[in-house]
Amino acid sequence: MTAVALPPRVMIAAPASGSGKTVVTCALIRLLQRAGMAPAAFKCGPDFIDQLFHREVTGAAAGNLDAFFSDTPTLASLMARGAVGCDIAVVEGAMGLFDGMAPGTTDGSAYDVARATATPVVLVVPARGASTSLAATVQGFCRFRPDADVRGVILNGCSAHACAYASEAIERECGVEVVGYVPRDDAFALESRHLGLVTAGEVADLRARVDAMADVLAATIDLERLVGLARAARQMEVEPYRSDPVGRAAPRIAVACDEAFCFRYAENLRMLEDMGAELVSFSPLRDPGLPEGADGLYLCGGYPELHAEALAGNGALRSRIRRALAGGMPCVAECGGFLYLLERLEDEAGAVWPMVGALKGAARRGGGLEHFGYIELTCGAPGLYGDAGVALRGHEFHYWRAEFEGDDAVARKPRRERSWPCLVHAPSLAAGFPHVYYPSNPEAARAFVRACDRHRKQGSNEG
Secondary structure, rough: OOEEOOOOOOEOOOOOOOOOOOHHHHHHHHHHHOOOEEEEEHHHHHHHHHHHHHHHOOOOOOEEOOOOOOOHHHHHHHHHHHHOOOOEEEEEEEOOOOOOOOOOOOOOOOOHHHHHHHOOOOEEEEOOOOOOOHHHHHHHHHHHHHOOEEEEEEEOOOOOHHHHHHHHHHHHHOEEEEEEEOOOOOHHOOOOEEOOOOOOOOOOOHHHHHHHHHHHHHHOOOOHHHHHHHHOOOEEOOOOOOOOOOOOOOEEEEEEOOOOOOEHHHHHHHHEEEEEEEEEEEEOOOOOOOOOOOOEEEEEEHHHOOOHHHHOOHHHHHHHHHHHHHOOOOEEEEEEEHHOOOOEOOOEEEOOOOOOOOOOOOOEEEEEEEEEEEEEEEEEEEEEOEEEOEEEEEEEEEEEEOOOOOEEEEEEEEOOOOOOEEEEEOOEEEEEEOOEHHOOOHHHHHHHHHHHHHHHHHHHOOO
């Protein structure tokens, strides 16, 4: 495989969550596109929703870069793969720049991703009610971990005059460029719900709103200076991340894709395609059947609880999926996809609706956020992902609880003494709340593709 150079790149990070990274990132991507550039947008960490915004608003979504899921060489290779055909990469950080997967550690942080990919950092710093003190904040980030390579600052929530006053102190005291500011403006407000920001498809006139944000930033951000910081990134040549094909396997895998099922890792889909699978999208909300010739099924996460009535109303598809799984069609069902396979699902209003019924039991809203964060998953029983003992990394993040959530695997919180049973892991089914990241164990993805290909061949022989 031929090595390629990573493109010019910059990370948009912040001192903490809620600092405005997502809206600033989307608006900057739009400005780069207007300037004739082809940006690739990445998200640090396991978050799906910000990548949805990147994709829906700009078409520039390229994947997730996560230092818990992947080692250092793999992170750079994943960036190279996701940025193919692009001339600049914009990486949105997660939480605060140094916040890791457990209190008191930077492990798995945006800082780790920046170091692994030699990506310069631009901090989005909330500036309301402060001026010279902002220099102390920025200086603290620069000195805390000098190898974080903080090169620039965007001040969020201030006026042009306030930015000018603060910029002088920041640049003098910290040696860091202030590349602009974000004024206080309603255009930069986005709604939230229980998993964070609402999904991109739910925000009315989202593209128009991001265009309006970009119009504002065009006058307040020095895009040329920002691009200059990206171009100053250290040169790195790496091999783009690819997986070897699974022999002559050529199964068709139906991938749920609509407003109810929209949480999926680009890296997972690329890996399945590399291994020989043909991925075909379908909508559980609207399509009466699975795609023609489907040999496997990938039901990803999302918000089925918000669309339970519509999903229940598509009885034809629910029946077809139930029969297909009973006939041995391999299926991965993660979080929202797992809820869809149950007999019943409670919606946000408390109404209960019939679902596929391939798995026994119902799911209802729990008392709060359940099993939040990274997990190390170990399968105690053989099944779709391989033999007993197969290990994967992923995350859980959900408010709904099922009457039975599976007990064929154990999920453990890294660096913490906490674990719980999860996952239905059978020869043709892997279903449960964990979202699994396939590059953490490519052999699990390979086992899924092999199972789909066996099902394809069995169908051919029967025909």
